[in-house]
Amino acid sequence: MQRITISIDDDLLDTIDRLSARRGYASRSEALRDIVREAVTREQSAEAEDAPCLATLTYVYEHETRDLASRLTRAQHHRHDLSVATLHVHVDEHECLEVAVLKGSVREVTTFADGVTTQRGVRLGALQIVPAVGHAGHAHDHQT
Structure with missing residues (x-):
């Protein structure tokens, strides 16, 4: 697993923290991984019409x-x-x-x-x- 650093504005970070707390994530990293996975899945589905x-x-x-x-x-x-x-x-x-x-x-x-x-x-x-x-x-x- 890779460790990365990102810059994110305060309002968006607050939203991620609220989402994390509501869904019960143990960390921001877990929440962000799920958000990225969902976006990737959505993008792949849109690109693969015959899939x-x-x-x-x-x-x-x-x-x-x-x-x-x-x-x-x-x-x-x-x-x-x-x-x-x-x-x-x-x-x-x-x-x-x-x-x-x-x-x-x-x-x-x-x-x-x-x-x-x-x-x-x-x-x-x-x-x-x-x-x-x-x-x-x-x-x-x-x-x-």
């Missing part, structure tokens, strides 16, 4: 929006090959939250997520992509 990934797509939608629930269901059935599981939560009498666990290429997952989150009536949407890597950094498939 396999796992992802969660989380979105909130107004279930009373005309035909939205059926459009979302059709989109999921149309790309059933990407779907691992979906969790549906009734937030209140007007809104639902869904979390879809997806598996496919970065391009396929991103295209699917864009198609869902741009629907009229979908208020919030977030896609979290995790590269599908197994042992020693190689793509890994658990199917037999």
Whole structure:
């Protein structure tokens, strides 16, 4: 492991310290390593559109929006090959939250997520992509 020195402004350092305390990091170094790893993973995912990934797509939608629930269901059935599981939560009498666990290429997952989150009536949407890597950094498939 290498030791480095960085210069950082006081406000940003305060933010890192609050993050470290909230998440329970033992040191600033651990927090910064995780922040850098997350940025590297995000960058690699964006560059590798054909790479396999796992992802969660989380979105909130107004279930009373005309035909939205059926459009979302059709989109999921149309790309059933990407779907691992979906969790549906009734937030209140007007809104639902869904979390879809997806598996496919970065391009396929991103295209699917864009198609869902741009629907009229979908208020919030977030896609979290995790590269599908197994042992020693190689793509890994658990199917037999």
